Amino acid sequence: xxIALLGDIAQAASVNAVWEMTAAYMRERGFARLxxxxxxxxxxxxxxxxxxxxxxxxxxxxxxxxxxxxxFYAKTPVYRWMTxxxxxxxxxxxxxxxxxxxxxxxxxxxxRMNAAIGVVAGLTISFPEPSPRSKGALGMIADPGLTHDxxxxxxxxxxxxxxxxxxxxxxxxxxxxxxxxxxxxxxRQREALEWVADxxxxxxxxxLMAVSVAMVEKHLRLAREALDVDTTAQAVVSVLVKRVIxxxxxVFSAARLRGRRAFA
Numbered sequence: 001x002x003i004a005l006l007g008d009i010a011q012a013a014s015v016n017a018v019w020e021m022t023a024a025y026m027r028e029r030g031f032a033r034l035x036x037x038x039x040x041x042x043x044x045x046x047x048x049x050x051x052x053x054x055x056x057x058x059x060x061x062x063x064x065x066x067x068x069x070x071x072f073y074a075k076t077p078v079y080r081w082m083t084x085x086x087x088x089x090x091x092x093x094x095x096x097x098x099x100x101x102x103x104x105x106x107x108x109x110x111x112r113m114n115a116a117i118g119v120v121a122g123l124t125i126s127f128p129e130p131s132p133r134s135k136g137a138l139g140m141i142a143d144p145g146l147t148h149d150x151x152x153x154x155x156x157x158x159x160x161x162x163x164x165x166x167x168x169x170x171x172x173x174x175x176x177x178x179x180x181x182x183x184x185x186x187x188r189q190r191e192a193l194e195w196v197a198d199x200x201x202x203x204x205x206x207x208l209m210a211v212s213v214a215m216v217e218k219h220l221r222l223a224r225e226a227l228d229v230d231t232t233a234q235a236v237v238s239v240l241v242k243r244v245i246x247x248x249x250x251v252f253s254a255a256r257l258r259g260r261r262a263f264a
Contacts, residue, residue: 002161009168022169033141034058075110082126082137092148121151189223197236
């Protein structure tokens with residue numbers, strides 16, 4: 001059954017189809033409430049702008065708004081675990097660390113808020129990524145009434161299958177076209193990159209743009225994130241290549257227009 005499901009997910013033509021098949025399988029295992037997130041713009045301890053991330057959920061729209069766009073996810077102890085680890089873990093350790101006072105005040109509050117809405121036991125799967133700025137994870141909330149012992153039992157009985165389905169889902173989602181709104185470069189970010197292309201140093205650019213060196217570095221960092229590249233040199237190349245393509249397109253467009261006029 002699981003092998004057939006993996007094949008169906010691998011051949012799915014849309015993110016929605018992948019998500020629906022994954023959700024149906026996890027629901028049978030006792031996890032009807034799922035939260036999946038993937039970003040290519042991770043920095044520091046944040047996933048970056050939620051508009052640039054893929055966020056999928058089987059929870060209510062209100063909870064999704066609160067969890068993803070409201071930033072609640074970043075306050076939870078399982079989010080901290082996810083950013084520091086690859087693999088899977090149940091949430092029993094959260095209960096133990098909460099009882100022992102080993103969580104931060106924000107995490108303690110997040111645990112209490114989750115408990116108030118029936119989010120207690122569950123699983124988190126943190127996927128390995130090829131880039132340090134990319135990160136994907138799946139949070140699986142155990143159905144109401146299921147305890148940490150129940151989740152441990154489910155994991156012991158079905159852990160390899162759950163992992164296989166989750167990993168296939170993640171690999172397929174990141175491969176398919178996704179409705180991520182790529183951030184455009186701001187005028188100041190583009191200007192900073194253009195000065196770099198002209199061979200200016202960070203100190204030179206700060207003087208030319210009448211800003212601090214720290215601000216120049218911020219413009220360049222945000223430009224790298226927006227263009228999804230690792231270095232400023234790669235960002236400069238990306239901008240220059242796009243500029244050349246636009247110039248070539250403009251030349252050919254003008255030539256076609258002159259040709260049509262000549263035969264008019």
